Amino acid sequence: MTIKNSLPSMDEVGLLAEKLNALEWANDPDQLRTTLVDQLKGPLYRAWLYYLEEQATLDRAREEQEREARRQRLKQKAAAAAVKYRNQHARTSGTVVTGLVDLETEDVYVGQSGTANRLTPTLHPVMYELLGGSGPVAQWPTDVCGEVNVMNEYLHKSNFTSASQIPKNSLVFHSETFNSGGTVINRQTGKPAVKTPHWESRGACKNCARWINRIEAETA
Structure with missing residues (x-):
């Protein structure tokens, strides 16, 4: 299954963003991280793949700008x-x-x-x-x-x-x-x-x- 053929919904993307933001500012990140990992394997899997692809694109663009x-x-x-x-x-x-x-x-x-x-x-x-x-x-x-x-x-x-x-x-x-x-x-x-x-x-x-x-x- 390719990422482009299984794009996540905006709700899934929004929920993932909330989870990642909460993890960044959590007082007890270990507990949240464990819960998030389980969700990334399940309901947030498509959103996570989409996030990784978008992040990789941004990283490549940034690296090219730095090289230039x-x-x-x-x-x-x-x-x-x-x-x-x-x-x-x-x-x-x-x-x-x-x-x-x-x-x-x-x-x-x-x-x-x-x-x-x-x-x-x-x-x-x-x-x-x-x-x-x-x-x-x-x-x-x-x-x-x-x-x-x-x-x-x-x-x-x-x-x-x-x-x-x-x-x-x-x-x-x-x-x-x-x-x-x-x-x-x-x-x-x-x-x-x-x-x-x-x-x-x-x-x-x-x-x-x-x-x-x-x-x-x-x-x-």
Whole structure:
């Protein structure tokens, strides 16, 4: 017999609610609990199954909200790491600073574009593996981006020997690039406009997008 084919009456649901509320506030809960258990096996059985199903639905929704809230919080953590790191380094046009957060451990890593800027100079073997199938498709080498250097840090702190060992959907990248400003043409008006030097967030380049998609990571 399925729950949906034997839905309780509103009276049964109301009575169960009264019993559960009374149990919560009872001076002698053991006695009430014994009586309630007998009723759950008999006249309140359908109402109890209905309650359990509804409670399970609410629990799943709450857990999903908590997971999403945690994911958003950690994505902000990656962005904050990138912003903090960028503010400590020289403002050179085209510089990319990337924050990386591991959603499983909540560890955060940072990296800056340029092979000379790697915090760990040696490129990890798994990074070689990822880059080997990634391009190039953009007009620069595949190993110079901020995403590469921050991923290299993550890999050096892991025990991975193959890209297949990297957990799917567990990494989030956030990149910032420095725009030196200057005169640009406004696309809407067609008139020149002056932009001041500034940092701006950006997605992965086509080179990095290939291996980031391969490990099913996210850019934010």
